[in-house]
Amino acid sequence: MEYTPNIVGFACQWCTYAGADLAGNLRCKYPPTIKLIRVPCSGRVKPEFILDALAKGADGVLVGGCHFGDCHYKDGNRKTANRMILLKKMIADMGFEPKRFRLEWISGAEGQKFADVVSEFTEELIKLGPNTIVEENAA
Amino acid sequence: MSKIGVYVCHCGENIAGVVDVEDVRQYAEQLDGVTVTRRNLFMCSDPGQEMIRQDIASGLVDRVVVAACTPRTHEPIFRTTLEKAGLNKYLFEMANIRDQGSWVHAHDKYGATAKAKRIVASAVGKAANLHPLEDKFVDVTPAALVIGGGVAGIFSALELAKMGHKVYLVEKQPSIGGAMAMLDKTFPTNDCSACILTPVMVEAANHPNIELLTCSEVADVNGYIGNFNVRIRKNQTYVDWNKCTGCGACAEACPVRTANEFNGGMDHRGAAYIHFPQAVPKKAVVDMSVCINCAGRKLGTEPRISKKTGQPVLAACEKACPSGAIDRSHHLPAEGTLRDIEVGVIIVATGYQVMEKENFPEYAPDSPNVITALQMERLISATGPTGGKLLRPSDHRKPRTISFVSCVGSRDVRHHTYCSRVCCMYMIKQARLIKEKYPDIRIFMHVIDVRAPGKDFDEYYTRARDMGITFVKGKVGGMEILPADQVRVLGYDVDLGSNIEVDADMVVLASAMEQPPTAKLLARKIGLSFDGAGFFKELHPKLKPVETAVEGVFLAGCCQGPKDIPDTVSQAKGAAAAAAIPLCQGKVRIDPTISEVDTEKCSGCGICTPLCPYNAIVLKTYSGRPRAMIDITQCKGCGVCTAACPSAAILLHGYTDVQILSQIAALTRAA
Numbered sequence: 001m002e003y004t005p006n007i008v009g010f011a012c013q014w015c016t017y018a019g020a021d022l023a024g025n026l027r028c029k030y031p032p033t034i035k036l037i038r039v040p041c042s043g044r045v046k047p048e049f050i051l052d053a054l055a056k057g058a059d060g061v062l063v064g065g066c067h068f069g070d071c072h073y074k075d076g077n078r079k080t081a082n083r084m085i086l087l088k089k090m091i092a093d094m095g096f097e098p099k100r101f102r103l104e105w106i107s108g109a110e111g112q113k114f115a116d117v118v119s120e121f122t123e124e125l126i127k128l129g130p131n132t133i134v135e136e137n138a139a
Numbered sequence: 140m141s142k143i144g145v146y147v148c149h150c151g152e153n154i155a156g157v158v159d160v161e162d163v164r165q166y167a168e169q170l171d172g173v174t175v176t177r178r179n180l181f182m183c184s185d186p187g188q189e190m191i192r193q194d195i196a197s198g199l200v201d202r203v204v205v206a207a208c209t210p211r212t213h214e215p216i217f218r219t220t221l222e223k224a225g226l227n228k229y230l231f232e233m234a235n236i237r238d239q240g241s242w243v244h245a246h247d248k249y250g251a252t253a254k255a256k257r258i259v260a261s262a263v264g265k266a267a268n269l270h271p272l273e274d275k276f277v278d279v280t281p282a283a284l285v286i287g288g289g290v291a292g293i294f295s296a297l298e299l300a301k302m303g304h305k306v307y308l309v310e311k312q313p314s315i316g317g318a319m320a321m322l323d324k325t326f327p328t329n330d331c332s333a334c335i336l337t338p339v340m341v342e343a344a345n346h347p348n349i350e351l352l353t354c355s356e357v358a359d360v361n362g363y364i365g366n367f368n369v370r371i372r373k374n375q376t377y378v379d380w381n382k383c384t385g386c387g388a389c390a391e392a393c394p395v396r397t398a399n400e401f402n403g404g405m406d407h408r409g410a411a412y413i414h415f416p417q418a419v420p421k422k423a424v425v426d427m428s429v430c431i432n433c434a435g436r437k438l439g440t441e442p443r444i445s446k447k448t449g450q451p452v453l454a455a456c457e458k459a460c461p462s463g464a465i466d467r468s469h470h471l472p473a474e475g476t477l478r479d480i481e482v483g484v485i486i487v488a489t490g491y492q493v494m495e496k497e498n499f500p501e502y503a504p505d506s507p508n509v510i511t512a513l514q515m516e517r518l519i520s521a522t523g524p525t526g527g528k529l530l531r532p533s534d535h536r537k538p539r540t541i542s543f544v545s546c547v548g549s550r551d552v553r554h555h556t557y558c559s560r561v562c563c564m565y566m567i568k569q570a571r572l573i574k575e576k577y578p579d580i581r582i583f584m585h586v587i588d589v590r591a592p593g594k595d596f597d598e599y600y601t602r603a604r605d606m607g608i609t610f611v612k613g614k615v616g617g618m619e620i621l622p623a624d625q626v627r628v629l630g631y632d633v634d635l636g637s638n639i640e641v642d643a644d645m646v647v648l649a650s651a652m653e654q655p656p657t658a659k660l661l662a663r664k665i666g667l668s669f670d671g672a673g674f675f676k677e678l679h680p681k682l683k684p685v686e687t688a689v690e691g692v693f694l695a696g697c698c699q700g701p702k703d704i705p706d707t708v709s710q711a712k713g714a715a716a717a718a719a720i721p722l723c724q725g726k727v728r729i730d731p732t733i734s735e736v737d738t739e740k741c742s743g744c745g746i747c748t749p750l751c752p753y754n755a756i757v758l759k760t761y762s763g764r765p766r767a768m769i770d771i772t773q774c775k776g777c778g779v780c781t782a783a784c785p786s787a788a789i790l791l792h793g794y795t796d797v798q799i800l801s802q803i804a805a806l807t808r809a810a
Contacts, residue, residue, distance in 0.1 A: 014668065023238075027245070029244075029245070030243055039778065040732070040778050044777065046796070047782075049803060070668055072668070072688060073777035074753075076752065076779050110671075
C-alpha cells in the first residue's frame with residue numbers, strides 16, 4: 001500500500017487553528033495527513049508532547065502559532081520559538097530526523113498558507129519515508 | 140468508566156458528501172468508553188440537539204463528542220445543549236471533520252474518512268479525561284471606553300450614554316469629527332456633511348454621561364472584560380483649555396505658516412491653531428514642532444522685560460489671548476499627562492487613512508493638480524481653502540477638464556486587493572456637485588466598473604450620466620505632466636477597444652482606504668488581530684461582526700473594513716448594543732479553562748512567575764514554603780506556565796497534560 005504520512009499538529013486556537021478553518025471555508029485542497037490538536041496558545045505545547053508523538057510513531061509533528069507581534073497572549077509564541085530551538089537539537093540526538101518537526105507561524109487570515117504548509121510538509125515526509133523508530137525499538 | 144456519546148453530523152451534504160459518516164459512526168462504536176453512537180443530518184438543529192438531550196436524560200451518556208464543524212463557532216451551542224440537559228457543559232468535545240476534513244479533502248474521500256476517524260478517536264480520548272468545571276463571575280466596572288472620535292466613535296458613545304452608561308470618548312486630534320468632518324456633502328442625498336454631523340458632535344460633547352478626552356491617546360490597556368485598566372495620555376496642547384474660549388485670536392496672531400492637514404495641505408495654519416472652524420471642543424492648541432519661538436525665550440522661562448517699555452516681551456499667541464490661556468512661562472511636560480481610567484468594555488473606532496498620491500509614481504504625483512479625492516472634498520467645501528470655489532492648486536484658476544480615476548490602490552495586486560467600497564459613489568458625488576455648479580466643466584470618470592449597490596445609489600449614478608458626466612470604462616495606465624500645468628491621462632476605453640488620452644486641468648485619484656500604521660501599536664496593547672486586508676478582525680464575518688477575539692472589546696466603523704457613513708453608523712450602534720450587554724448584566728463570566736496550581740506538587744521554584752504575560756502568578760508562603768498562586772481574574776488560560784512547570788504542578792483546565800497525551804495516543808494508534 002502507498003505510504004501516507006501521519007502528521008500530528010498542535011495549533012493555537014487564535015491563529016493556526018483559525019487559519020485551518022479558513023482553509024476549509026476557502027475550500028483549499030491539501031492531503032488528509034494532518035490532524036490538529038487545538039491548544040489555546042502554541043506556548044501551551046510542552047516539548048515533551050512533540051517527542052511523545054514522534055516516539056509513538058507519528059511521521060511528522062507540526063506546531064503552529066501566531067506571527068510575532070500577533071500573539072493573543074502578548075508573547076506566548078516567542079516563548080514557543082525559544083523552546084523549540086532547544087527541542088530541535090534534542091530531536092536529532094534522540095534519533096529522529098529533524099525534518100519530521102516543523103514550527104510554523106500561520107495567522108487566522110492565512111488559509112491558503114496552512115494548506116500549502118501541509119502539502120509541502122507531506123511531500124517532504126513522503127521523501128523521508130515512514131518513522132520507523134517504534135519498530136526499531138521493538139526489535 | 141465514562142459513558143461517551145459520539146454524534147456524527149452529516150451537515151447536509153457538506154460532510155456526508157465526502158466522508159462516509161456511517162463508517163465513522165461504526166468506528167466510534169468500538170472506541171474505549173463509548174456507549175452511544177448516532178448520526179443526524181444536522182446535529183446543531185433542534186432534533187439533533189434533542190437527540191443528545193434525550194441520551195443524557197436517560198443516563199446513557201455522561202460525556203459528549205460531536206463530530207461536525209469547528210468548535211470555534213459551534214462549541215458554545217452544544218455546551219448549552221449539555222447545560223440544558225443537566226450535564227456539566229465542559230464535558231463536551233468537538234471533532235472538526237468539516238472545516239478541517241470534508242471541505243479540504245473533497246478530492247480524497249477515502250483519506251477524508253480515515254482522517255475523520257482519527258479525529259473522532261482523538262476527541263473521544265480527550266472526552267474520557269474531561270472534568271466538570273464551574274464558571275465564576277466577577278463584577279463589571281460600569282463604564283465604557285470608545286477609542287476614536289469619528290462618526291463611528293461618536294455614535295457608539297452617544298448610544299451607550301443614552302442607555303445610561305458612563306463613556307470616555309478618546310480622540311487623538313484636538314476635535315472630534317474624524318474624516319466625516321472633512322467631507323463636503325454626502326451621497327446619495329447631497330446632505331451637507333457638517334450640517335448633519337456638527338449637531339451630533341455637540342450632542343456628544345454636552346451629554347452628561349460622556350467625558351470627551353481629545354488630544355488624547357491610549358497608552359496602555361490591561362485587564363479583561365468587565366475590568367479593563369486603561370492608561371490615557373493627554374498630549375500637550377500648551378493651552379490651558381479651562382481658560383481657552385476658542386476665539387481664535389492666537390491662531391490669527393501666530394506668525395508661523397505651516398501646511399494645514401485638515402485642508403489636505405492646500406492652505407496654511409499657524410503653530411497656534413484651531414483644528415477646524417466647527418471643532419468640538421473648540422479649543423486652540425500650539426504645535427511645538429513648528430513653533431518658531433517668536434518671543435525668543437525657552438518654554439518654561441520668565442519673559443524678558445523690555446528696556447523701552449518696561450513691559451514683559453510676550454510671544455504673539457500669549458499677547459493675543461484675551462483669557463490668559465497661553466502662558467509660556469509654565470513648564471509644561473512635552474510628553475503630556477497620564478491618567479488611568481477603569482472601564483468594563485472598549486469600543487475601537489479608529490477609522491482609516493487614504494493612500495497618499497506619492498504611492499503611485501505612475502500617476503504624476505509631482506503635479507500639484509493631481510489630488511486625492513479627500514483633497515477634492517476640501518476644495519469644494521465652503522469651509523475649505525478656497526471657500527468652496529473650485530480652483531486648481533497650481534494657479535488658482537478654474538479648471539475646464541477634470542479626470543477622475545477610480546480604484547487607485549484598491550483592487551490592485553500591487554497595493555490592496557480589496558474594494559474600498561465608497562470610491563465609486565464619492566467620485567460620482569463630487570462630479571455631480573461640480574457639474575451642478577459649473578456645467579461647462581468637462582468631467583471624465585475612468586472606472587473599471589461602477590459599484591453602486593446601496594439604497595438609492597444606482598439612481599444617483601444614473602442621474603450623473605444624465606447630467607453629461609462621461610464614464611470611461613477602463614484602467615488608467617499612466618499620466619504625463621504637460622506644459623501649462625495640465626496632466627495627460629493615458630487611459631483605455633473598453634467600449635472603443637482602444638487607448639484614449641485626456642488632457643486634464645485637474646486629476647482626482649480615488650485612492651484606497653487603508654488601515655493606518657498606528658493601528659498595529661493599538662492592536663498590540665489590546666490584543667486585537669488583523670484580517671488579510673490589514674483591518675481589525677471581527678469574531679465572525681457574518682454573525683459576530685462587531686465582536687472581537689478579545690472579550691469585551693468591540694469594533695465600529697472603517698477600522699474593521701472600508702464602509703460608507705450609513706454602514707458605519709449602523710455598525711457603531713450595533714457595537715454599542717453589544718458592548719451594553721456586559722454593562723447591563725453587571726457581572727461577567729470568568730472562563731474556567733484557566734490554569735491552577737497544585738500546591739502539593741509545586742516546589743516553589745518560581746520558573747513560572749516571570750513567564751506569565753499578565754503577571755497573574757505570585758509566590759506565596761504556604762505551609763512555611765513558597766508556592767505559586769494564580770489570580771483567576773488575571774489568568775487568561777494561555778498555558779505558557781503549564782508547559783514550563785518542571786514539576787507538572789500547573790494544570791490548565793480543558794487542556795491538561797493527560798487530555799493532550801490521550802489525544803496524541805489516539806492520533807498515533809495503528810489504524
